[in-house]
Amino acid sequence: GLLTAGNDAMVWRGPMASQAITQMLTQTRWGTAEKPLDVLVVDLPPGTGDVQLTLIQKTPLDGAVIVSTPQEVALADARRAHTLFEKVGVLTLGLIENMSGEIFGKGGAEAEAARLGVPYLGDLPLSASVREGGDAGVPVTVAVPFGEAAERFDAVALAMIEALSL
Structure with missing residues (x-):
């Protein structure tokens, strides 16, 4: 959203996207001597393609967190991502269930985490307040900050920090 104007599309093939990721990771000051970077979270779309492989190859990773909605079709992508991370020696820190609740279901990611033998880091509700905040940029x-959705985000963030410290 910050690289294009208005409705312009990013028309990039895998190598171009991979180069952009490499440039962002290597040519950005992510911290200083006075204030070093604690954690860098890179949010990627689902998949096991060029961008994911470039990130794995070019960056020392402490681990990966897999986010999935509760439905089986999404959990299939989560399983593939976990398999990718296993094959390349990246620890899966855990699974998070996104958009959990009445519409998409609940508990799919928790059950999948148990099947994969990885920690379940929590669930994030499908919530109007989350959507409204995203639309407004807040x-x-x-x-x-003291609503149910915010408390769930805080709990998931703490679980991720705990998983990183293990």
């Missing part, structure tokens, strides 16, 4: 943890 995270729900800022807009409604």
Whole structure:
């Protein structure tokens, strides 16, 4: 969203996207001597393609967190991602269930985490406040810091930090 204007499309093949990831990782100051970077989270779309492989090959990773909605079709992608990370020696820190609740279901990622033998890091609800905050550019943890959705995000963040420290 910050690289293009308005409705312009990013028309990039795998090598171009991989080069952009490499450039971002290697040519950005992610911390300073006075204030070193604690954690860098890179949010990727589902899949096991060029961008994921480039990130794995070019970056020392402490682990991967897999985010999935509760339905089986999404969990199939989560299984593939876990298999990819296993094959390349990247620890799966755990699974998070996104959009959990009445519409998409609940518990699919938790059950999948148990099947894969990885930690379940929590669930994030499908919530109007999360969508509204995203549309407005104000995270729900800022807009409604003591609401249920914000508390769930905080719990998942703490679980991720705990998983990193193990």
